[in-house]
Amino acid sequence: MYQLYIANKNYSSWSLRPWLLAKALDIGFEERLVPFEDGSSFEAFRHFSPTGKVPCLVDGDITVWDSLAITEYLAERHSGVWPADARARAFARSACSEMHSGFSALRNLCGMNCGIRVKLFAMPAALEADIARIKALWQQGLDSFGGPYLGGSAFSAVDAFFAPVVFRFQTYGIALSGPLADYAARMLALPAMEQWYQAALAETWREPSHEAEAKAAGHWLEDKRACR
CATH class of the missing domain: 3.40.30.10 (Glutaredoxin)
Structure with a gap:
């Protein structure tokens, strides 16, 4: 295994x-x-x-x-990792690669910290641009392949690659509306996402650099994590 x-x-x-x-x-x-x-x-x-x-x-x-x-x-070993449709598969691979190598402002300013809620101190232009591009990508996938996931009717790798963004948007209060809000809610409701989230809340580890990163990002509104 x-x-x-x-x-x-x-x-x-x-x-x-x-x-x-x-x-x-x-x-x-x-x-x-x-x-x-x-x-x-x-x-x-x-x-x-x-x-x-x-x-x-x-x-x-x-x-x-x-x-x-x-x-x-x-x-190479399991079906369903990429969408079956060739156009959707090409989109999914491109979007995953873009997520994998890009969006540095979002990564640096809004590090993943599932268990807290933060009001950002500011919205720098680079962060705003990253968020706008992600919203455009999500909208493209939903519009092009019919949803409810980014590559079509089934969850695939492209959704997995944007799952951390869904958690980041929740943590930092990034506003979504319409189909994009529905998509984020659908992702959060996945049993595996809920399993990850509950495990994250139960963790008592606190790593100083990750905590400092979140403190620098904005005012903490809530900390839902288990006490140390």
Whole structure:
């Protein structure tokens, strides 16, 4: 059985992607959660990951690192990872690649922290542009392939790749309306998303750099996480 190494569910957006994909598609795996360490987790993660980063998938004597590589590895072995329709599949792969390599303002200013609610101090132009582009991508997918998911009628990798954004929008109060709000609500209602979220709330770990990042982003309105 696959072994999927991840970090804290409250913080680790990269870990969420393959975890959610496998859960939603009923691809069996053993979860190996290794918490972030204060400062650098590189040495701890190097025990299982060549890059010292998560996520990392181990399949017997094969090790696959990076969320996009893990997605493609699973796609070679399991159906449903990518949409069946060629146009939808091309869109899904392009959108995943854009998410994987872009949106630096959103990543840097609105780090994933599932259990808190934050009112942003400001909306810099770069962050506003990232949010607008994500909304446009979501709208394109829903309009082009009929929904209710970004690649059509079934959940696929493109939804998994934007799942951390759904949590970020919830945390930082990013307004959505119409079909985009419906899509975000649909994602949050997925049993696997709810499972991840509840586990994130139950975590008592607090990693200083992630906490400081959220403090710098805005005023904390609520902290729903379990007490330390």
